Amino acid sequence: xxxxxxxxxxxxxxxxxxxxxxxxxxxxxxxxxxxxxxxxxxxxxxxxxxxxxxxxxxxxxxxxxxxxxxxxxxxxxxxxxxxxxxxxxxxxxxxxxxxxxxxxxxxxxxxxxxxxxxxxxxxxxxxxxxxxxxxxxxxxxxxxxxxxxxxxxxxxxxxxxxxxxxxxxxxxxxxxxxxxxxxxxxxxxxxxxxxxxxxxxxxxxxxxxxxxxxxxxxxxxxxxxxxxxxxxxxxxxxxxxxxxxxxxxxxxxxxxxxxxxxxxxxxxxxxxxxxxxxxxxxxxxxxxxxxxxxxxxxxxxxxxxxxxxxxxxxxxxxxxxxxxxxxxxxxxxxxxxxxxxxxxxxxxxxxxxxxxxxxxxxxxxxxxxxxxxxxxxxxxxxxxxxxxxxxxxxxxxxxxxxxxxxxxxxxxxxxxxxxxxxxxxxxxxxxxxxxxxxxxxxxxxxxxxxxxxxxxxxxxxxxxxxxxxxxxxxxxxxxxxxxxxxxxxxxxxxxxxxxxxxxxxxxxxxxxxxxxxxxxxxxxxxxxxxxxxxxxxxxxxxxxxxxxxxxxxxxxxxxxxxxxxxxxxx
Numbered sequence: 286x287x288x289x290x291x292x293x294x295x296x297x298x299x300x301x302x303x304x305x306x307x308x309x310x311x312x313x314x315x316x317x318x319x320x321x322x323x324x325x326x327x328x329x330x331x332x333x334x335x336x337x338x339x340x341x342x343x344x345x346x347x348x349x350x351x352x353x354x355x356x357x358x359x360x361x362x363x364x365x366x367x368x369x370x371x372x373x374x375x376x377x378x379x380x381x382x383x384x385x386x387x388x389x390x391x392x393x394x395x396x397x398x399x400x401x402x403x404x405x406x407x408x409x410x411x412x413x414x415x416x417x418x419x420x421x422x423x424x425x426x427x428x429x430x431x432x433x434x435x436x437x438x439x440x441x442x443x444x445x446x447x448x449x450x451x452x453x454x455x456x457x458x459x460x461x462x463x464x465x466x467x468x469x470x471x472x473x474x475x476x477x478x479x480x481x482x483x484x485x486x487x488x489x490x491x492x493x494x495x496x497x498x499x500x501x502x503x504x505x506x507x508x509x510x511x512x513x514x515x516x517x518x519x520x521x522x523x524x525x526x527x528x529x530x531x532x533x534x535x536x537x538x539x540x541x542x543x544x545x546x547x548x549x550x551x552x553x554x555x556x557x558x559x560x561x562x563x564x565x566x567x568x569x570x571x572x573x574x575x576x577x578x579x580x581x582x583x584x585x586x587x588x589x590x591x592x593x594x595x596x597x598x599x600x601x602x603x604x605x606x607x608x609x610x611x612x613x614x615x616x617x618x619x620x621x622x623x624x625x626x627x628x629x630x631x632x633x634x635x636x637x638x639x640x641x642x643x644x645x646x647x648x649x650x651x652x653x654x655x656x657x658x659x660x661x662x663x664x665x666x667x668x669x670x671x672x673x674x675x676x677x678x679x680x681x682x683x684x685x686x687x688x689x690x691x692x693x694x695x696x697x698x699x700x701x702x703x704x705x706x707x708x709x710x711x712x713x714x715x716x717x718x719x720x721x722x723x724x725x726x727x728x729x730x731x732x733x734x735x736x737x738x739x740x741x742x743x744x745x746x747x748x749x750x751x752x753x754x755x756x757x758x759x760x761x762x763x764x765x766x767x768x769x770x771x772x773x774x775x776x777x778x779x780x781x782x783x784x785x786x787x788x789x790x791x792x793x794x795x796x797x798x799x800x801x802x803x804x805x806x807x808x809x810x811x812x813x814x815x816x817x818x819x820x821x822x823x824x825x826x827x828x829x830x831x832x833x834x835x836x837x838x839x840x841x842x843x844x845x846x847x848x849x850x851x852x853x854x855x
Contacts, residue, residue: 389473519570
């Protein structure tokens with residue numbers, strides 16, 4: 286926490302203690318006023334007490350309001366700081382480092398668990414500060430007037446401040462520790478249900494997913510009910526102890542009055558001050574239960590913040606070299622956080638203007654190669670350089686200003702077509718946008734829409750077909766005008782004819798630009814400068830399309846199979 290936040294928390298604690306003191310002062314003054322007024326004294330005798338009641342009553346309200354205002358301000362500042370730290374860590378972890386978290390659980394950590402941290406300041410620390418202040422003042426005042434009653438208050442305070450909260454914490458620990466995980470499970474189930482609704486309905490699995498969400502919700506309800514029972518038990522014990530303490534003080538006070546040790550008027554003061562003090566103690570068991578929940582939420586947030594980032598940033602970054610850019614990989618090995626070795630000794634050279642295609646079966650390491658070039662994944666061994674400068678010595682963001690990606694799972698925002706394109710270049714002209722759309726074969730379609738570029742695409746591009754969505758993503762990458770462009774499965778979701786046409790358009794549009802085309806289709810690759818065939822993270826064949834077909838090895842077999850499938854589809 287910053288010094289400013291610490292000062293606000295200290296001020297809130299002092300204001301809370303002041304509010305507690307004003308409450309006790311109000312009880313003492315009002316009690317004395319009522320008891321003394323019953324004796325029908327001269328009104329002048331009561332004047333000061335009347336002023337005191339007004340003063341303490343107004344002061345208590347103002348101090349409590351100020352305490353909540355300052356305390357919430359401090360808590361929200363702490364939350365903002367924590368949330369920014371979490372967001373910064375998420376940014377550094379994305380995308381490879383986030384694969385160990387489920388999206389729903391990640392959302393629960395970022396929202397619910399972080400929000401729970403404010404309870405530590407508002408519902409744990411503050412009640413204890415108020416408790417200590419009120420208990421100290423009560424013991425001091427009651428003990429001074431009636432020493433025996435002071436002993437009774439001390440015993441009751443010790444039980445209410447230690448034994449009962451510790452018991453409540455012991456009873457609630459298991460349920461509160463489980464609550465954060467259950468909340469994450471419920472969030473995951475709901476996210477899966479919403480995002481996967483079409484597939485769940487199509488395969489008849491929607492009811493099973495609903496039952497999964499229902500079970501998580503029922504478990505969370507059970508956990509919350511258990512926590513509520515424990516909190517109720519703690520509050521009941523505190524109330525019982527408060528009642529016993531008041532009776533004990535009353536008895537001790539009556540004995541003191543009978544013995545002439547205490548004026549009768551002050552007996553009311555002793556009793557009412559004790560009652561007022563214990564009104565401030567009833568929230569302690571709940572504070573301990575909340576502390577257990579906050580502790581578990583803090584552990585989940587800390588686990589996220591402690592997750593090792595997949596890419597190390599250099600302490601003293603080297604300036605980005607000047608264009609044109611060439612990229613070289615030598616004997617590169619890369620492993621995902623899960624431990625899977627995705628690249629095993631890859632060599633690659635991209636000279637300025639080169640157009641290289643990477644093909645191979647799913648899981649061969651094609652997308653991992655793109656992640657390495659974009660500095661989304663650290664090398665385990667080998668060397669990767671940009672114009673001779675090690676990629677690891679450059680800032681990752683600087684690398685991404687040179688190397689751009691149009692990924693097969695790129696996000697389409699719930700905005701207009703124009704907004705999604707201008708994400709890549711906010712100052713793009715109409716002519717540049719039209720050229721990017723024409724390059725991917727979308728211009729005629731967009732111009733035929735009633736609202737053109739102002740057409741809303743829906744969440745995740747739901748109002749677009751799969752092919753239109755993919756073309757829009759590629760158009761955005763072309764508009765960004767990266768010196769080195771990686772196209773990861775740009776023909777995904779397209780039929781063979783449309784895929785071949787888009788491949789031809791992209792290769793024509795990328796003429797003169799360094800391009801790495803990752804694809805599972807071989808049609809249209811006759812015009813690229815070089816083709817790499819990957820299997821199990823290794824380059825098993827390399828050459829032009831004609832050379833690889835003539836070699837009659839794995840690539841030639843894939844080419845023959847693709848031609849046969851195309852003929853059958855016709």
